[in-house]
Amino acid sequence: xxxxxxxxxxxxxxxxxxxxxxxxxxxxxxxxxxxxxxxxxxxxxxxxxxxxxxxxxxxxxxxxxxxxxxxxxxxxxxxxxxxxxxxxxxxxxxxxxxxxx
Amino acid sequence: xxxxxxxxxxxxxxxxxxxxxxxxxxxxxxxxxxxxxxxxxxxxxxxxxxxxxxxxxxxxxxxxxxxxxxxxxxxxxxxxxxxxxxxxxxxxxxxxxxxxxxxxxxxxxxxxxxxxxxxxxxxxxxxxxxxxxxxxxxxxxxxxxxxxxxxxxxxxxxxxxxxxxxxxxxxxxxxxxxxxxxxxxxxxxxxxxxxxxxxxxxxxxxxxxxxxxxxxxxxxxxxxxxxx
Numbered sequence: 001x002x003x004x005x006x007x008x009x010x011x012x013x014x015x016x017x018x019x020x021x022x023x024x025x026x027x028x029x030x031x032x033x034x035x036x037x038x039x040x041x042x043x044x045x046x047x048x049x050x051x052x053x054x055x056x057x058x059x060x061x062x063x064x065x066x067x068x069x070x071x072x073x074x075x076x077x078x079x080x081x082x083x084x085x086x087x088x089x090x091x092x093x094x095x096x097x098x099x100x101x
Numbered sequence: 102x103x104x105x106x107x108x109x110x111x112x113x114x115x116x117x118x119x120x121x122x123x124x125x126x127x128x129x130x131x132x133x134x135x136x137x138x139x140x141x142x143x144x145x146x147x148x149x150x151x152x153x154x155x156x157x158x159x160x161x162x163x164x165x166x167x168x169x170x171x172x173x174x175x176x177x178x179x180x181x182x183x184x185x186x187x188x189x190x191x192x193x194x195x196x197x198x199x200x201x202x203x204x205x206x207x208x209x210x211x212x213x214x215x216x217x218x219x220x221x222x223x224x225x226x227x228x229x230x231x232x233x234x235x236x237x238x239x240x241x242x243x244x245x246x247x248x249x250x251x252x253x254x255x256x257x258x259x260x261x262x263x264x265x266x267x268x269x270x271x272x273x274x275x276x277x278x279x280x281x282x283x284x285x286x287x288x289x290x291x292x293x294x295x296x297x298x299x300x301x302x303x304x305x306x307x308x309x310x311x312x313x314x315x316x317x318x319x320x321x322x323x324x325x326x327x328x329x
Contacts, residue, residue: 018182025175032316033168036159042322049316056312064178064305073116077123081130085137089145097149 021063028056125299129306132269136310139265143258143317148324155323156255161248166217167319170210174308177206181277181301188284189294196297197284200277203304207274211267218263222248222256259318266310273304 032052035045062068067078116123147155184199250260280297283289289297 018179022175022179026172029168029171029175029315032320033164036164036320046321049320053313053316057309060178060305060309060312064182064308065302071117073118074126076116077126077130081133081137085133085141088138089141092141092145093148096145 016063018064021059025056025059028052028059119295121295121299122302125302129302132306132310136262136265136313139258139262140313140317143262146254146258150254150324152324156253157323158255158259158318159320159322162218162259162319164319166213167315170213171311171315173206173210173213174311177203177210178305178308180206181297181304184284185294185297185301188289188297189291191291193284193287193289196289197281197286200281200284200297204274204277204281207270207277211270214263214267262314262318266307266314269307269310273300273307276300276303 029052032049035048035052040048061078067074118126180199180203184196184203187193187196187199248256250257277300280289280293280300283293
């Protein structure tokens with residue numbers, strides 16, 4: 001069974017090698033895993049962990065979910081829920097975090 | 102000049118994608134809000150916990166198991182990308198094998214979670230009377246005695262987050278089983294590529310959620326530090 005070495009979307013315009021993306025994702029996972037194993041100071045380690053998670057998410061969105069190759073409509077559909085999900089967390093900080101402290 | 106060849110593209114309303122793809126992205130937008138709320142809950146309650154009242158989840162969960170499951174889901178995402186390309190090329194049987202491998206990896210993910218995480222926690226002996234103080238919802242009693250969904254806030258959030266994620270994985274596996282069977286029977290031509298692309302989008306989203314759950318649950322230190 002021979003696997004193709006590159007993938008493209010339904011219009012055949014976007015080319016990338018899924019194995020390259022996988023290697024990048026595994027390396028990024030390794031970085032966040034190592035930050036826990038080598039016991040980096042928590043605030044710095046958490047920054048690395050968040051940064052790596054966001055980078056991995058962007059890789060999956062851009063390549064596997066083809067957003068890198070889509071036109072402008074993607075911003076209309078993707079940005080509002082992400083912004084609302086983040087805003088909701090910050091909006092609840094005074095009620096939950098400050099309340100118990 | 103040949104005007105017929107340069108005829109302008111007719112104007113259309115709506116986004117330049119198929120209705121199915123548009124609907125799938127709308128659904129995924131609602132899923133962002135769904136999991137965003139749960140992840141937000143975890144982060145907020147974690148920061149709200151009084152000092153010493155939030156467990157160091159790195160001691161409760163095994164980061165090696167989490168990393169293994171992350172790799173399994175990432176590999177399954179690659180397989181579904183390859184399957185889509187093979188369907189587009191008219192190689193249905195080969196595509197079917199890749200979809201089947203995706204399903205197998207999804208099952209491995211669930212099995213690892215069940216055997217190494219859920220069962221050991223849910224079969225812990227009940228806490229000794231008096232040890233568990235139910236008046237404080239953050240971390241009553243000893244953490245190793247309260248690792249059930251109602252035991253303490255951390256455990257509730259852990260089971261809620263990973264449980265809903267597992268339900269989504271199961272949903273994806275059921276969905277992918279249909280193209281797998283059809284493709285293995287060579288009844289999944291290039292005209293069905295759009296359908297598999299939509300299922301692939303959903304599967305990648307499941308992967309995406311785990312990308313955030315893994316570091317948050319397995320790697321992050323509790324507020325105020327924690328130690329190895």
